[in-house]
Amino acid sequence: MHAAVGARLRAIEPGRAEATMPAADPDGLDAALWVLADFVSGLAVTGTLGSGERITTLRLTLHVIARDGVTGTLHGTGWLDEKSEVGLSTAVITDDDGRTVARAVGRNAILADEVAASTWPGHAPAWSDPPRRAADLLADGAAPDPASVNHAGVVQGGMLASLPARALADLLGGPADEATATFLRAVPAGPSDGRTLHTAPELEHGGRRLRSGRVVLRHGDDRTVLTVTGLRYAP
Structure with a gap:
């Protein structure tokens, strides 16, 4: 997935990571922010793991x-x-001028299992030139694009969260200023099992200035894999 969207690791040491990614266009910016935030916040943890561990x-x-x-x-x-x-x-995500664009906080479980003990089951994909927009890899009512896969063989977390985040933006009349994604199950990449992704938005508060909502993401008919809650404030 990182090869497809042009997310590149620039530096890493135990407890710290730096990466870059194209900002894309305004309509695709939030998807890029979710992907990059999950990438570097996760790598900051991954760089401290022992052999046979993953997050x-x-x-x-x-x-x-x-x-x-x-x-x-x-x-x-x-x-x-x-x-x-x-x-x-x-x-922390900044632009070329050093301006802070977004901040994120991640919570990752540390696991030791057969996935952590294995190696990448194939060849990493070639870098896409030009990079694809992260927002184009997942669509409501469609199976995940095979390019959305991460090392564990499932859709990358930030990529997965970006789909209900877009549905939340439609619900709130614009992108959320703050949103939290809670991950319940992994989603395999690719259409091989025939299941598609579906969002179910719910407006919690529709005030003139403050609007809040919740979106449930399902894989298949009833398999809930992710929830996103967020708010938008228009002073």
């Missing part, structure tokens, strides 16, 4: 600070805050 995202909260005039390249930096059975990490 899976439990929750990711994205706070968007600025959207206007964001073009060029997004720069993400993630660092580890705390680590036990779970890893807590923070990510």
Whole structure:
């Protein structure tokens, strides 16, 4: 997935990671922010793991600070805050001018299982030139694009969250200023099992200035895999 959307790791050390990604166009910006936030906040934890361990995202909260005039390249930096059975990490995303575009907080479970013990079951894909928009890899009512896969063979968490986040934006009359994704199940990439992704939005508060809502993402008829809650404030 990172090869498809042009997300590139630039630096990594235990507890810290830096990566870049194209900002895309305004309609695709929030999807890029979810992907990059999950990428660097997760890598900040991954860089401290032992052999045979891996992480899976439990929750990711994205706070968007600025959207206007964001073009060029997004720069993400993630660092580890705390680590036990779970890893807590923070990510900051800036634009080419050094302006803070978004901040994120991630909570990742640390696992030791057969997936962690295995190696990548094939060849990494070639870099897409030009990169594809993250927002184009998942669509409501469609099976996940095979290019959305991560190392564990499932849809990358930030990519998965970006789909209900777009449905939330439609519900709130614009992108959420703050949104939290809670991950319940993994979603395999590709149409091989015939199941498609579906969003179910629910408006919780529809005030003149403050609007809040919740979107449930299902894979197939009734398999809930993710929820996103968020708010939008228009002063």
